[in-house]
Amino acid sequence: MAYRRKTGPIPEDQREAIKTKLLDDLSRYNNISNACKRCGIAVSTFFEWRASGFITGDDLEASFKRFLDFIRDELAQRALHGEERLMLSQGRVIKDDKGKPLYKRFKDTRLLERLAAQLLPEMKPVETVDVTTHNDIDLIDGVPRAYALIFDFRLLTEREVATIRAIGEDIEKRKNQKLLSNGHVAISEVP
Numbered sequence: 001m002a003y004r005r006k007t008g009p010i011p012e013d014q015r016e017a018i019k020t021k022l023l024d025d026l027s028r029y030n031n032i033s034n035a036c037k038r039c040g041i042a043v044s045t046f047f048e049w050r051a052s053g054f055i056t057g058d059d060l061e062a063s064f065k066r067f068l069d070f071i072r073d074e075l076a077q078r079a080l081h082g083e084e085r086l087m088l089s090q091g092r093v094i095k096d097d098k099g100k101p102l103y104k105r106f107k108d109t110r111l112l113e114r115l116a117a118q119l120l121p122e123m124k125p126v127e128t129v130d131v132t133t134h135n136d137i138d139l140i141d142g143v144p145r146a147y148a149l150i151f152d153f154r155l156l157t158e159r160e161v162a163t164i165r166a167i168g169e170d171i172e173k174r175k176n177q178k179l180l181s182n183g184h185v186a187i188s189e190v191p
Contacts, residue, residue, distance in 0.1 A: 010041075015054075022046070023059055027066035075111065082107035 010018065018039050025035035036043045049055045077083075082105040087094040094102045138145045153161055 010045075019049070019055060019059075023055070023063045026060070026063040028070060030064065030067045078108060079112035080107075081105075 018041060022035050022039045022041070025038055026032070029035060032046060033043050036046050046055070050060075084103040085106045087102040087104050096102055140148045140150070151164065156164070
């Protein structure tokens with residue numbers, strides 16, 4: 001209920017009621033100008049009360065803490081318990097046999113994950129570091145040493161050599177197919 005009054009000093013009983021309403025409004029919306037409008041006072045009156053000590057820093061801090069509690073409660077409600085949303089099918093509300101609209105509880109897991117990351121240390125995302133596994137100096141035929149396989153063919157059986165050769169040929173075919181699909185000239189077959 002907004003207090004509508006004429007100009008002039010505010011009576012003491014109204015002043016206390018307006019202060020209570022104003023602090024309550026600030027605890028819900030945390031917006032001074034809108035709280036003043038809803039209480040029927042000018043913003044300048046708020047700042048006069050603040051300067052004179054009628055509204056103290058402790059009053060404002062307590063309102064802000066209640067506002068933060070309200071926000072936390074709302075976030076927890078939506079993230080943990082969800083919110084009811086109308087059930088829709090092809091843009092139309094689904095109704096039960098009696099014609100009442102049906103609702104479904106919807107939980108926003110992204111919100112829950114963000115809250116958990118902020119409030120629970122063990123749920124904080126692990127920071128990843130991009131580690132270079134090779135450098136241009138350590139290449140074997142253009143392949144980084146970390147990705148190259150080196151075989152001593154003298155130690156392999158004929159069957160193992162044939163398997164490795166088949167794998168190499170398959171890789172070359174894939175490379176050629178990829179190059180051809182990109183409009184390049186094919187690389188000659190592996191001898």
